Amino acid sequence: MRLHVDQRHERVLALVREHGSLRVAELAAELGVSAVTLRRDVEALAGQGRVRRLHGSVVWAGEAVVEVPAPRDPSEGVVIGMIVPTTASIFADIVRGAREAVRAHGGRLVLGVSGYVDTEDAVQAGHLVAGGAVGLLVAPSWSGGVPVGGQEQWLLDRDVPTVLVERAAPPGNPAAALDRVRTDRAHGAAVAVGHFAALGHRRVTAVVQEGPHAAQIIAGYESAVRSLGLDGARGAPSVREHGDYESSVDYLVDAVRERDVTAALVHSDEDAIVLVPRLQARGIRVPDDLALIAYDDEVAPLADVPLTAVAPPKRSVGESAAKLLLQRLAERASGQPPAPRQHVELLPELRIRSSCGGKTLTR
Incomplete structure (x- = not known):
C-alpha cells in the first residue's frame, strides 16, 4: 500500500530521528520509493527546518552537525x-x-x-x-x-x-x-551425482545440452563419478544437437535396459520435462526405473513428476x-x-x- 505524502514525511522524520542521519538511497529503499521522490520529500522537510540535507545524507535537525561529512559515494547516481x-x-x-x-x-x-x-x-x-x-x-x-x-x-x-x-x-x-562472477556449475553437477550415490545408485549417466555451461557440468559430473567409484555411462547425445530429442530418448532407454543405468542428470530442466513423458511412453518410469535430476531449476517444480534440480544462485x-x-x-x-x-x-x-x-x- 502506497503512503500518502504526509504519511511518507512522517515516516522519514521518524527514521531520521531514530538514526540521527541516513543516506538518501537508504531512506528510499526503506520506504519503497524512487530516489527522485525521496529527494523531493527531503527538500520539503528541509525547507521547513525539520531535517538537514548534507552530501547525499539526511540529518536530524536537532543534532549538532559538524561540516566534515563523509564524501559522497562515487557509485551513487551512476x-x-x-x-x-x-x-x-x-x-x-x-x-x-x-x-x-x-x-x-x-x-x-x-x-x-x-x-x-x-x-x-x-x-x-x-x-x-x-x-x-x-x-x-x-x-x-x-x-x-x-x-x-x-x-x-x-x-x-x-x-x-x-x-x-x-x-x-x-x-x-x-x-x-578481468573480474568475473559465475556459478560453480561443476560443483552443482558433483552434488547431483553425490545425491544419486547416497540413494544407492551405482550406474549413472548425464544428458547435457550444448552451450556455454556444458564443459563445467560434464567436468563436475565426471569428477564426482570417479571420486565416488560409480559406473558413469558414456555416449549420451546432446539434446540440442538433435532437436527432436529422439536420440536422447533412445540412448536413455538403452542405458536403462541394456546397461542397468538407474539415474541420469539432465541439463536443462526444460529438456528433462520433454524427456520424461517420452521415456514413460517407452516403458521407462520416472523415478521407478530411472531417477532424474535436472539442472537450472527454472521450471523443474512444475513438471508432472516434480523434478529434483540443481539450482544456481x-x-x-x-x-x-x-x-x-x-x-x-x-x-x-x-x-x-x-x-x-x-x-x-x-x-x-x-x-x-x-x-x-x-x-x-x-x-
Whole structure:
C-alpha cells in the first residue's frame, strides 16, 4: 500500500530521528520509493527546518552537525550497462539481482541483449558506453563459455571497468585478468551425482545440452563419478544437437535396459520435462526405473513428476557482479589503488523433489 505524502514525511522524520542521519538511497529503499521522490520529500522537510540535507545524507535537525561529512559515494547516481545473450532462462534473475544492487546504490542499470550473436556484444557495448554507462557487466556470446579466436578483444578495448558474468577466460587469455562472477556449475553437477550415490545408485549417466555451461557440468559430473567409484555411462547425445530429442530418448532407454543405468542428470530442466513423458511412453518410469535430476531449476517444480534440480544462485550472481563493479568505480573515482582482481564462484544448491524417489537401491 502506497503512503500518502504526509504519511511518507512522517515516516522519514521518524527514521531520521531514530538514526540521527541516513543516506538518501537508504531512506528510499526503506520506504519503497524512487530516489527522485525521496529527494523531493527531503527538500520539503528541509525547507521547513525539520531535517538537514548534507552530501547525499539526511540529518536530524536537532543534532549538532559538524561540516566534515563523509564524501559522497562515487557509485551513487551512476549508469551501469549490462549485456546478456537473452533475458530468458537463468539471465532473467541474474539481471534482477544486478538491477537491485545498482538501484540500492542510487544508480541505474541499462540493458543490452546480444541474442547469442558474437558480433553484437561489441555493438551493444558501444551503444551503452556512448549513452553514459561508466561500467559494464557482460555475459558474452561465447558458445563454449570461453573466448576463442580473439573474441575477447573488444572487451579489452573498452576504457571502462568490466565484470564478466557467468563466463570465464582461460589462464593465459588476456581477458582472464578481468573480474568475473559465475556459478560453480561443476560443483552443482558433483552434488547431483553425490545425491544419486547416497540413494544407492551405482550406474549413472548425464544428458547435457550444448552451450556455454556444458564443459563445467560434464567436468563436475565426471569428477564426482570417479571420486565416488560409480559406473558413469558414456555416449549420451546432446539434446540440442538433435532437436527432436529422439536420440536422447533412445540412448536413455538403452542405458536403462541394456546397461542397468538407474539415474541420469539432465541439463536443462526444460529438456528433462520433454524427456520424461517420452521415456514413460517407452516403458521407462520416472523415478521407478530411472531417477532424474535436472539442472537450472527454472521450471523443474512444475513438471508432472516434480523434478529434483540443481539450482544456481542466479540473483546472487547478478548482485555480486554489480557490487564488484561498483567497488571498481569507487576505486577509480577516489584515485586509490585498485584491490586485486577477483574470480568469484558461487555454489548452487540441490532442491529435492519427487523425480529421484526416496528408496535406496541395491542393484
